[in-house]
Amino acid sequence: MKHPTPDADTVRAAVALAVRAPSVHNSQPWRWHVDGRTAELRADLRRRLPHTDPDGRDLLVSCGCALHHFAVATAAMGWAARIERLPDAGEPGLLARIALVPHEPRDRDIALAAAIPRRRSDRRRFAGRPLLARDADRLRRAAADHGAVLRVVDDAPRRSALTGAAAAAAGLHHADPGYEVELAAWSGRGYAPDGVPARNAVLATVGRHELRVREFAGARLADTAGPDGAALTVLATTGDDRLSRLRAGEAVGAVLLAATRLNLASCVYTEPLELTSTRALVRDCVLGGGLEPQVVVRVGYPPEGAAPLPATPRRPLGEVLWPLPHAYGASLPIPVQLRGYRPS
Template identity: 50%
Template sequence: MAEPVPDRETLWTALALAVHAPSVHNTQPWRWRFGQRSVHLYADPQRWLPATDPAGRDMVMSCGAALHHARIALAALGWAGTVHRLPNPADPDHLAAIELHREEPSREVLALATAIPHRRSDRRRYASWPVPDARYLEYAELAAAEGVVLRAVPDGAERQALVAAVAEADRLQRSDPRTVGELASWSGRGRLAEDGVLAASVAEAAGYGDLTLRTFAGTPDTPPPPDGAGDLLVLGTASDDRTAQLKAGEAASAVMLAATTDGLASCPLTQPLEVGSTRAMVTDVLGGDLVPHMVIRIGWPTLAGHPLPKTPRRPADAVLDTEPA
């Protein structure tokens, strides 16, 4: 008997969930193709931000988050995937192929899939209630399953060094007209937009407590409150190739979806890793033995009853290549 293959409706449903993945400035820099029993992910260089992300790390990590979203969506629909990363050396934009086979979804997979449309990059103030350390141990295990190390940065000298790197990266990028121009062109969007950062989704100030946040178009020019920064987690790997960057994005997706199921707010912070000098500062925070890829801000939401507006997304048919893989 021939092995079953996923029908078109299943693939479309999974893709409609995958496009909810977070991406730098919500650029959604991905393309997809369907094979008979596989799904293929490509980077979309036309949506690369050369000033903000000169090495293309943010673009690849964004695609990694979409890859993990797709894996979870497919698994929830009964199709587990074997992932082949960078399967075609002749095409560096071909980031992954997911080879599908039937498998009943687990409770954990169903919970993560349910969280996909509810996750937001929450740039608002967080509550001061502590997040139990046990949660971060669980998130570290999720990251480790993707081949990535997650470290919670404790208060004290390590946190001071990390927030100093964030503030310095913000200062340097604000002094670069090209980076400022990219930020302005991809933010301050209205509700009918299909990409970019909504004006309604920016932070209430330029930062909270000790943490500086990226100033998107529409961010109010108000003094930062004395608290509300939340906790900071750093994702790192042993290397800095495209595979490591892709896995970092997958780990970020796993952590933020799990945080969503736990009722926590989260937001990816890549700004200190986009500038060489501040990237070195974050490397020092990790002890010099890991390559940092992303900081994740996390905490309890203060406005749990006031959800953020739905982040704009391009429809699935806009990111799907009709040419079969």
């Protein structure tokens, strides 16, 4: 029996939503291959950030976010994603093989997909209002649905351990010329299709007990006034292998979309987790040992009257979406550009 397959426009639209996912430094380190009802997600290792992300955690988490958003997008369009993660031990760059099967979209599927283009990384101070318990529960459940734990860091000693680890990481990074060069290359941008634009980066002045956010080059976004009311959360997993990191990324995608649906502002922050010493501080002194921290997420209510943030750019679909290497002959149902692509 012939299986129904989504049409080319549906797959293109789903990938277009998937790539709205957050990624470290907006590096968009992914490649998508599609063939009728099968899609494959590969890591684009040319976009790895060796000084910021020496062990490739942020890259895998970024790809996990995109994988989550792809499944959300296809569900809203009437296709459930059956995901096989890390399906081929001989090809480590192949992160997921996804079969699309017919599915009746629910209101929740559509509402989640509608949140994708509305989400922004907001690095400004958030309103002083503490996170409501029911909103925190909603975010915890979003993480748990993907096998992760979201801890709200709300007591003074652990909050201070986290801000201390962040400040130490910023200091160590500052002393690493390779890191500074990499950061300058990936931020302070105008209209490039990747990297962190100057208009989305805050030139922040950090209070003594506030979390120090990553300093990007050329920051131009005005910060909001008053103390930062952001709740600090750490998303963690029980393991720290490649599968755990990819699944953590899916959980991050879920938490951020749940936050967006609740009209919460949010921003992923990973600087203290990129260095072995400060990551150990977060694991032991913030999480109390036993869990592997994958990302910090600042989350809270947007300050009254704060200007809406512009969307960050993305690479054109033609640069990230290809037919499966074996799939098509002369006639491509998806008008991808094959600029520079050599199937391996």
